[in-house]
Amino acid sequence: MITIKEVAQHAGVSVRTVSRVLNNNPHVAEATRNQVLSVIQELDFRPSAAARYMRTGQSQLIGFLTDELAQNAFGYDLIIGAQQAAWEHGKLLFLLNTNNDPEVEARAINMMRDYQVEGIVYATIYHRQIKHSQFPKDLPTLLVNCFADDRSLPSIVPDEIAGGRLATETLLKKGHRRVGFVSIAAKEPAPLGRLEGYRQALASFDIPYDEALVRFIEEPFEGLANSTYDSVLSLLQMPNPPTGIFCFNDLMVLGAYDAIRKTSLRIPEDVAVVGFDNVEILAAQVHPPLTTVELPNFEMGQLAVRMLLGLEETNRGGRPVQHMIHCPLIERKSV
Amino acid sequence: MITIKEVAQHAGVSVRTVSRVLNNNPHVAEATRNQVLSVIQELDFRPSAAARYMRTGQSQLIGFLTDELAQNAFGYDLIIGAQQAAWEHGKLLFLLNTNNDPEVEARAINMMRDYQVEGIVYATIYHRQIKHSQFPKDLPTLLVNCFADDRSLPSIVPDEIAGGRLATETLLKKGHRRVGFVSIAAKEPAPLGRLEGYRQALASFDIPYDEALVRFIEEPFEGLANSTYDSVLSLLQMPNPPTGIFCFNDLMVLGAYDAIRKTSLRIPEDVAVVGFDNVEILAAQVHPPLTTVELPNFEMGQLAVRMLLGLEETNRGGRPVQHMIHCPLIERKSV
DNA sequence: TAAACCGTTGCCAACGATGGCAAGGACTGA
DNA sequence: TCAGTCCTTGCCATCGTTGGCAACGGTTTA
Known part of the structure; x- marks a missing residue:
């Protein structure tokens, strides 16, 4: 050397x-x-980066911690966005996937401290609440897709309500008046928020909320597309069936499409479908291509790093910023 | 501190x-x-890891370089596998996605050298050949899903031929005698190898190769599932249609399923389908769940790190090992 | 009784880089 | 001509950790 x-x-x-x-x-x-x-x-x-760090105290390292995110196709853009932002500022990303195991998580945080990371981004696969106490107080920390129980850490989360509203309005604007919603039965921000958005959209069109049009799939969620198939089929077999269906996520659309085709209805002529997440290999590949609300993972990852580096506001009025990211509509052919 | x-x-x-x-x-x-x-x-x-490194010369860091892999749902298991193996040996993974941009790649390798990584794993999204010259000679390097033009670097690649054979044999063993193959028109190891495996399987069952049963989708591959739909439909409309179809990858199965259902045939009763890759959100979620050959990404990532750490043989007879990984069959319900 | 030995401990140099400080040379202006 | 200034350069301490070497007190051995 x-x-x-x-x-x-x-x-x-x-x-x-x-x-x-x-x-x-x-x-x-x-x-x-x-x-x-x-x-x-x-x-x-x-x-040598190590020798340089010794003198300057600047490791140029950012820790990126994920629960199960990195194991799943849904979240990868988040990591790429974070990596790109880090890269642009001469920083390097440490990736650690903890598989949501608290013990691994604690060890991972320690390892990151050993390498003197300048901050930690913690990203979860599902929008949820986490305990703030697991993170060291002396290390800048940024939460993505999750938020601290006491809101003591800055966070970036998708605006589920606005997203749900957007998805529903997309159907309503095309004239659909009977809009079904297939979601999951969980008390988490995503299903709760998207349902609220669905209700708001209906309300803004003066359409009463009809719980017969809403289906909640119970745990376990393994055969999610399959359960959706059943739900959508039952929806379509109602005496006054919906002409538009909003699926909680793109994966469920696989089942919804199957059910619609099973009843010999056409998409979008007879039944329009809107998804959520914009998982490319699903949304862009199903037939017809799916109109869906995008979870802007890349941007969220990017913003996380930018905030961590102090390039964006992380505090407003003395409170850590809780960013709500707008989820845009990606129009394809299913509406 | x-x-x-x-x-x-x-x-x-x-x-x-x-x-x-x-x-x-x-x-x-x-x-x-x-x-x-x-x-x-x-x-x-x-x-402090940096101070420790200064004295010992052991950075405990492994560089993980990907082309577009990390951007894609297909390959994340590879990263998780590598990370877990690294973790087990007290090493940390540096993840860098280069988007297949040679300039970014060169800079990434330099950055890794700055941090004195103990070795580099380079993983590509598609099985392909790469130039060995882009990697520093003084740094242990391991290729995953790709191989060096002069075989001067150890590599780990899936056994495409055996995989193709396994997929085809799965159909043949169930009694199917007319087996279609829908692939992509590219001169790459994956389509070439799987086709060879398909031919070998037919040969071992004394079935002549019939090129009318084989379809190659031309570039661009954006609407891959859609193109597959057309191909499979034309296959099924032949006077003597296949009763089993082997799809080059799981994504294409979306189109294949659509085409089969379009012709009112049942899966697997009338037409059996086998995929390749075992992308969970596709294979496990389509209806019926897909029987497919798994690309063992997790194991490949794990093995890569183990080889890099010298825990596995990397040289045989003075030549860098070129590992061929067996791709196992994942049986679900489509055959 | 002295030498050899053992277990335990501390001093100090070294790793590769940076930054404060000072010094040397050239140039300026009085 | 000389002091003052500026530009350029080098010496050396320093960051946190490790490891070679030596020293210490106490025990065993000849």
Whole structure:
């Protein structure tokens, strides 16, 4: 391994001067700088990040902690967004997937501290509440897709209500007056919020909420698409069936499509469908391509890192910012 | 930040002794060790990885480089597998996604060198050949899902031929004698290998290869499921249609299922389907659940790290090992 | 009784980089 | 001509940790 000392020797200057060149210090004669630069190139020298950190206290590292997120297709864009933002600012990302095991999580946080990460992004796969106490107080922490029980940490979460409203309104605006909603039976922000959005949208069109049009799939959620098939089928077999269906997520749309085709109805002519999440390999590949509300994972990851680096506001009125991210509509062909 | 010096002061011993405790050096009296340990706990001291590296030259870091892999749902298991193996040996993973941009890739490798990673795992999304020259010769490198043009680097790739054979045999064993194959028109190891496996399986059952039963989808591959729909439909409308269909990947199965249902045939009673990749959110969720050949991404990631750490053979007869990973069949309900 | 030995401990240099400080040379202005 | 200034450069301490070496007191051995 080449060191700064060797570079100095080869260039016939002191170590201090090489250091100055490395750090773009103006107090170096142009000729000296070029000389050093060429030696650096020639020797293929790269300063040791560890040694640099020792002096400066800047590790340039960001810890990225996930529960089960990284195991799942849904969240990968989040990591990529975070990585890109980090990269743009010369930072590197440490990725650790804890599989939602508290013990692993504690060990992961310790490891990150060992490497003196400048901050931690903690991202969860499902929008949920977490305990703030698991994070060290002395380390900047940013939550994505989750929020602290006492709101003591800045967080970024999707605006589920607005998203649910948008999905429903998309159907209502096309003239659908009987709109079904297939969701999951869980007391979590996502199903709760999207349902609330669904109700708000109906209300804004002066349509009464009809609970016969709403189906909640119970746990376990393994065969989710399959359960959705049953739910949608029962919806379509009602005497006054819905002409538009809002699915809680894109995965469920697989089942919904099957059910609609089973009844020989056409999409979108007879029944329009709107999804949620915009998982590309589902939404863009099903037939017809799915109109869905996007969970802007890439942007959320990007914003998380930017906030962590202090490039965005993280405090408003003395309280950590709780960002609500707008989920845009991705129009394809199912409405 | 607490340092070893402060621990030493609090414990009333020398820095050297604390270091010995930290490194489980036997030359410490039991009482002293306990005393130091309790101070460490009390102060919540963690040794600085950077300082430690400075002395020992062991960064405990592994670079994980991906082309577009991390952007795609297909490959995340690979990353999780690698991470878990690294974790088990006290190593940390640096994740960098280069988006297949050579410039970013070069910069990423440099960054990893800055942090003195002990080795690099380079994983690609599609099985392909890469140039060995982009990697530094002085850094252990392991290729996953790809191989070096001159085979100068150890690599781990799926056994496409055996996988294709397994998929096809699964159909043949159930009595299907007319087996269609829908693939992509690309001169890459995956389509080439799986086709070869398909031919071998037919041959072993004494069935002549009939090119009318094989369809190749041309680029671009955006609407892949949709193109598959057309291909499968044309296959089923042949005078002597296949009763079993092998799809190059699980994504294409979405289109295949649609086409089969369109012709009012049942799966698997009238037409059996086998996929490839075992992408959970597709294979386990379509109806009926898909029997498919698994691309064992988790195991490949795990093996990559183990090989990099020297826990597995990386050289045989003076040549870098080129591992062929067996792809097992995941039986569900489509055959 | 002295030498050898053992277990335990501490001093100090080293890893590779940075930054404060000072010094050398060239130039300016009086 | 000389002091003052500016530009450029080098010396050296420092960051937190580890490991070689030496020293210490106490015990065993010849």
